[in-house]
Amino acid sequence: MSQSPHRIVVLILAPVIGFDATIVPMAFGAAVDDAGERLYDVRLCSIDGEPVESTHGYALGVHGDLALLDDADTVIVPGTRNPSVRDTGTLPREVAEAFQRRSPTTRFASICTGAFVLAAAGIFDGRPATTHWQSAADLAAMFPTVVVDEKVLFIDDGDVLSSAGLSAGIDLCLHMIRRDHGTRVANRVARYAVVPPWRDGGQAQFIERPVPDDAGQSTTDVRQWLSRNLSESVTVAQMARRAHMSERTFARRFRAETGESPGDWLAAQRINAARGLLESTDLPVDDIAAQVGLGSGTNLRAHLRRAVDVAPLQYRRRFRGAASG
CATH class of the missing domain: 3.40.50.880 (Class I glutamine amidotransferase (GATase) domain)
Incomplete structure (x- = not known):
């Protein structure tokens, strides 16, 4: 070293x-x-x-x-x-x-x-x-x-x-x-x-609270689908339909299970996927943005700046160097 x-x-x-x-x-x-x-x-x-x-x-x-x-x-x-x-x-x-x-x-x-x-x-x-x-x-x-x-x-x-x-x-x-x-x-x-490299949500999902009336319903399948299809443009209404819930029930259940709104959760998944691609591939920033559903390199730059206060190419240089030890 x-x-x-x-x-x-x-x-x-x-x-x-x-x-x-x-x-x-x-x-x-x-x-x-x-x-x-x-x-x-x-x-x-x-x-x-x-x-x-x-x-x-x-x-x-x-x-x-x-x-x-x-x-x-x-x-x-x-x-x-x-x-x-x-x-x-x-x-x-x-x-x-x-x-x-x-x-x-x-x-x-x-x-x-x-x-x-x-x-x-x-x-x-x-x-x-x-x-x-x-x-x-x-x-x-x-x-x-x-x-x-x-x-x-x-x-x-x-x-x-x-x-x-x-x-x-x-x-x-x-x-x-x-x-x-x-x-x-x-x-x-x-x-x-033997743990997830990144766990969704916050501890709000663990705070003691009365069991909701719709306890038999879950957003787990929707979250798994979203994680496999980050490039898809999807609204909360579409997520709710996939979960067979009303939009209001889905949003409430989603927050109860993850501690986040559907939009915030999905944005976090996209930026985490983008970070992985920046570290592990030579793909152009615009291509990475498209793959993770952020649309454009400009949008990816804005999200990454808010998340870790660094531009994509700076992030890539920093962690490529760190990974190579």
Whole structure:
């Protein structure tokens, strides 16, 4: 490799949500370039370098103490039920001091209720963040300067990211790998973990709510058809007819199942397909736009700019380079 692996340090506070803590070494540890070289060096740390108790009765070993944070390129905080953080919104003294030493170039991310830790450190001040939907109201009440969105699976705000609970942490890690090294690397990790490389919708679909009257109906078949026929121009009315529902019922059911409107969901599928083609083919931008149903290169450029703030050819150059390692 031409450079050292990106250093990720996972900050574990007791009692840690064990599942959350194991996501990061699994996902980033499986990310390799085309030559099989590791792209990330993942280390776990605790306050004193000792094993950390989990919420389910077992302890997790770590690589060291808080000094590891000083050399981190990325710091990721998994979910915790640490009473200082969760009950009073304050960090343990040693953790607060470690965050004060942070480099301005360090990237931060939280999984699930790890968001409370970053919020207590002031990292989310004035910025969007998410957490498990059951804890979103508590996060917003405890930290009013944080812009909490309980509906999404994860939020990417550049150098600060956050995810909803548990398996949404996998979505976040795959997104970070995709952002760092492109779709091909992220897809390899997803295949290794036997998970979808990209999950539709947000956590709004998991929030407890009364079962709708039309619970026997689903938009799944329509979404599968749309995914196979992205080049087709299709209206919500046509989607509803294919699902044998009224347009109003279809739109309500679609949002309940995915957390998004049909139009927003379809636009996201098209831009994700376009990103894959930009990375894996030499097709002209106009041809890619036609294949994914975005019509023209101009339209693709506008959508990609909104999604990742980069032009198609810049995106292709960036991720072709990243994929080749």
